[in-house]
Amino acid sequence: MNTQQTAEGAARPAGRPRSEKAERSIIEATLDLLGEGIGVSELSIESIASRAGVGKTTIYRRWSNKEDLVVDALATLKPPIPLPQGGTVRDDLVTYLRVIQEETRHLRTRCIMNIAMSDSERHPRLAERFRELAVEPRRAVVAAVLRRGMDTGELRADLDVDMALALLSGAMVWLTKWSDGHSPADLPERIVDEALKGFRPRPAE
Amino acid sequence: MNTQQTAEGAARPAGRPRSEKAERSIIEATLDLLGEGIGVSELSIESIASRAGVGKTTIYRRWSNKEDLVVDALATLKPPIPLPQGGTVRDDLVTYLRVIQEETRHLRTRCIMNIAMSDSERHPRLAERFRELAVEPRRAVVAAVLRRGMDTGELRADLDVDMALALLSGAMVWLTKWSDGHSPADLPERIVDEALKGFRPRPAE
Amino acid sequence: MNTQQTAEGAARPAGRPRSEKAERSIIEATLDLLGEGIGVSELSIESIASRAGVGKTTIYRRWSNKEDLVVDALATLKPPIPLPQGGTVRDDLVTYLRVIQEETRHLRTRCIMNIAMSDSERHPRLAERFRELAVEPRRAVVAAVLRRGMDTGELRADLDVDMALALLSGAMVWLTKWSDGHSPADLPERIVDEALKGFRPRPAE
Amino acid sequence: MNTQQTAEGAARPAGRPRSEKAERSIIEATLDLLGEGIGVSELSIESIASRAGVGKTTIYRRWSNKEDLVVDALATLKPPIPLPQGGTVRDDLVTYLRVIQEETRHLRTRCIMNIAMSDSERHPRLAERFRELAVEPRRAVVAAVLRRGMDTGELRADLDVDMALALLSGAMVWLTKWSDGHSPADLPERIVDEALKGFRPRPAE
DNA sequence: ACATAATCGAGACGGTACGTCCCGTCTTGTT
DNA sequence: AACAAGACGGGACGTACCGTCTCGATTATGT
Structure with a gap:
């Protein structure tokens, strides 16, 4: 500091x-x-x-x-891409994941993300800072999207927002890191669709 | 080599x-x-x-x-803890996540995991090796668990196995890394329950 | 300046x-x-x-x-010790050398002399200044002493004044610098006597 | 060391x-x-x-x-110029001073001499080494010349050898350092002649 | 038994970067 | 305008490791 x-x-x-x-x-x-x-x-x-x-x-x-x-x-880094929040909940979530996906394509962002991800043991302040700057703002935006969905009935009313965010973001990061090749273009859609099946209220309930 | x-x-x-x-x-x-x-x-x-x-x-x-x-x-490191696979699908998945959670509690494993997670840019061979040794075997075990569930009807027949694994593991890692404090003891259950709601077939469909 | x-x-x-x-x-x-x-x-x-x-x-x-x-x-340094000029030529010369000897006993004067002696290559202006301030005034005094001796017949009439000064001062400095231990108390007398005699044997003595 | x-x-x-x-x-x-x-x-x-x-x-x-x-x-420096010792005492002494004079004309030797001369306060080991390597060997040679002269009657039998060396060398160094311009070519002769005569007039000459 | 030969430990090699100190210059607000 | 304070770009300090390179000693095998 x-x-x-x-x-x-x-x-x-x-x-x-x-x-x-x-x-x-x-x-x-x-x-x-x-x-x-x-x-x-x-x-x-x-x-x-x-x-x-x-x-x-x-x-x-x-x-x-x-x-x-x-x-x-x-x-000093700005939250790189403002998240749109105007479409359906599914569209907004897909956009959110696509932003993450897009960032990993640019070397600079990928490197900075790697810095943040790694060495949280040796550089805890660094990881904390990254959480404040990059993770938290997005968490807020996505949380708003999810809550909107819960209000409109698009999502389960008892959805755990943080858990939902973790499932979506975690899956995106995991697949980008550990899947065989590079992440396919439709990955965001597939993740969101798979996850949404659990978020949506049961039709006959 | x-x-x-x-x-x-x-x-x-x-x-x-x-x-x-x-x-x-x-x-x-x-x-x-x-x-x-x-x-x-x-x-x-x-x-x-x-x-x-x-x-x-x-x-x-x-x-x-x-x-x-x-x-x-x-x-030379062994896959640290053999995964039990005898109970219900939910129990096995919870156990799987609990193993991950447990590992991050021990400094040595946490450090080695950090090594694998970080620097995949600068040390691709290292990350690849980690995938072979740590990720892939577990993926196989969990995939077997999931497929068993699909056979018995506990899970949707059209479940995307890799996606399901990514949702579970990714959420676990994400929450461990970015949640405010240390991960609570019931985190594995909560993740699995939240995720399963999407994996299960619809009752009236 | x-x-x-x-x-x-x-x-x-x-x-x-x-x-x-x-x-x-x-x-x-x-x-x-x-x-x-x-x-x-x-x-x-x-x-x-x-x-x-x-x-x-x-x-x-x-x-x-x-x-x-x-x-x-x-x-700003004053010519440290005024030279007495009242006794025999020999006495005045001994006193002159004793002043030099005395100065080298005090750390401060010794250091400043060292400054002047050294680095005349790298700091020519400094050496020049030292010549003006310390060497020249003394040269004048000793020259007067020597000339008085030449007038009274105590010294050779064709004595080279500058050369005599150089022999006396140079010997003093040389012996102080290169003799085994510290200069003995009677060094000034011995230098003056030896110089006054010359090296050659007296023809009729 | x-x-x-x-x-x-x-x-x-x-x-x-x-x-x-x-x-x-x-x-x-x-x-x-x-x-x-x-x-x-x-x-x-x-x-x-x-x-x-x-x-x-x-x-x-x-x-x-x-x-x-x-x-x-x-x-590692060698005593640079071997001193000839075959002519008359006067010639040998002039040659000795000429060697010193010659050395001060070459930048390298002059610099190294300056090093030795200066800072004997701060670098006593350096000055001591210079004494061993440069001063002492020459002292020995000149002392031999002078003793030869004392034996042959060319010089006084009771001449103080160290003092004579100091007078000659000291005068040479002094004049080189403090005379107005550069030392003239005949300086060695003049120093030797003046020193040989002594300052006092010859009684029966 | 003995020569051959690869490996061992130790540690010197030419380098790069460290974090500190001081250089002489510059840029402030105050006197 | 001069002052003290102190930041500036720069250069050298002496230390720690880097990865490479010799050394003499060791430990096997093939005569």
Whole structure:
């Protein structure tokens, strides 16, 4: 986490203030390198400094270790694709999975996802950050979609929202990771349809 | 992959044969270190050699790189817990998920799983090996359970076995990774029940 | 060399005048550090600024480089011991050498002399300054002593004054530097006597 | 001082022996850089390693600090010019001073001499080494010349040999350092003649 | 029994990156 | 305008490992 205090009432510290430009270029260089498939462990401070056109000191002055820097770098990433939520529940869920699928096709996103997925043991802060930034916002959106479905009667009224999300997302990730080849284009539909069969209310009930 | 040929009929090569003891202690040291939470990237040949009481050359002579060594080390791991398959389909599936849950409670298994999950980009061979050793055997067992259920009428006849496996396993992994706290004890039951509602045939259809 | 012009008629520049106190404390800190045995190369502007309680800018504003600062610092040093010139030529010369000897006993003077002696290759301005401040005044005094001796007949009338000075001073420095232990108390007498006699045997003595 | 034991009876240590070639090229690079006018303080291990085509570790493995390396480097230097000793005493002494004068004309020797002269406070081992290697051998040669002169009657029988050497060498160094311009070609003759005569007038001449 | 030969441990090799220190320059708000 | 404070890009420090390369010693087999 960045060391510099930005508290409102705090007196500005003496001396030259830290350069925002340098900070930005450091973050950018970090994301660049991560996006090129370089893992957190292989990522060297020196390479970041060199690409950012910055002295090593300027990095160490802000972040005491690599993990903190990567955490802050990931924090600047926007939730990549806004989720549409206007069609039927099935359509919205399919779209949601398709967004996940699409992201794994782009190297940069795939690498960053890998970073988040891996090493949650060694880099717990990193994983936590990813949860806040990437997982939680989507969870909220999909939860809204599911709840809408429960209201309109499209879904079971007693559906466990978190469980439903886990079934959908988990299946998508699992199949992408462990299926033989690359995920086929109709995978999102197939997952949603299979899962929905359980979410829907029984016709004669 | 180990270079030395041990084919039956092949003439024994001249010179001092490779020490099996050294080989074993190298593998053991590797698994030890991985089990202590050291990641593949952080794992150094030097530390393995030192812990195994072996020269670096003795390692490099057998494996041309770190990844190959880790692959071979993982290969010596047994499928940790045999899956019971005697009860109802629901019971067997719950047991399957409980095994996964149990494994993530032990540091060593958790670390090794993390290895497999992460870095599939940078270490594809490693991920592939993990698929063969850990994923595939379980997939077969669960598939058998599911097919038995389809035969007995406990499950839909048109169930997509792979999809069902993905929904169950994926949800388990997802919730373990992204839920707020640690996974509760009844998580396997809840996942299976939620998923089964979709796998079962409709009563009045 | 100090950049600020202090010429009488020049218009006083606008803005806050430079602090004389800062200037003095910078010089003092510099001499302190040099006197503690820190060489010119090891002497850091940062350490001077810190010891003087001054910002680095305040130093660089006055001197464009370290050498200039050291030159100015040396310039503030007084010719340490006034040379007596009242006795016989021999006595005055012995006193002169004893002054040199005495100076090398004090760490501070010894360090500053070392500065002057060394690095004349890398710091020619520094060596030149030392010549002006320390060597030349003494040369003048000793030259006067020698000339008095030539007038009174105590010394050869055709004596080469510069050469005589070089023989005396050079021998003193040489023996202090390269003799086995520390210079004995009677070294000045012995040098002067030996030099006065010459190497050749007296024809009729 | 080099760490490696070369004692006769000592058992050869295990592992790959240290490369003599690397050692030589390190020493050579060091002397090269010193000869180019780079001072001991400015001399960086990294520049030596780079010029010698050697890793930094290879240097640090042998010498724990820069001074030890420079000491060993200077130790490899031969006494540069053999002193002739066949003519009259005066001629031999002039030749001796001319050798010194000549050496100060070559950058490399001048630089190395400067190293030895300076910083005897901070680098006493270095100065001591220089005394052994450069000063002492010459002292011995000149002492022999002087003693020969004392035997043949060319010089006073009670001449203090060390003092005479100090007068000659000291004057040469002093004049080279502190005279206005560069030392004139006839400086050695003039010094020797002046020293030989002594300062006092001859009584019966 | 003895030469041949591959492997063993140890550790030096040329490198890369580490995190720290200091360089000389620059950019702030205050005096 | 000068001041202190301190951030800036840069370069060297001494350390830790990398993967490769010699070493003498060991341990088998084929004469």
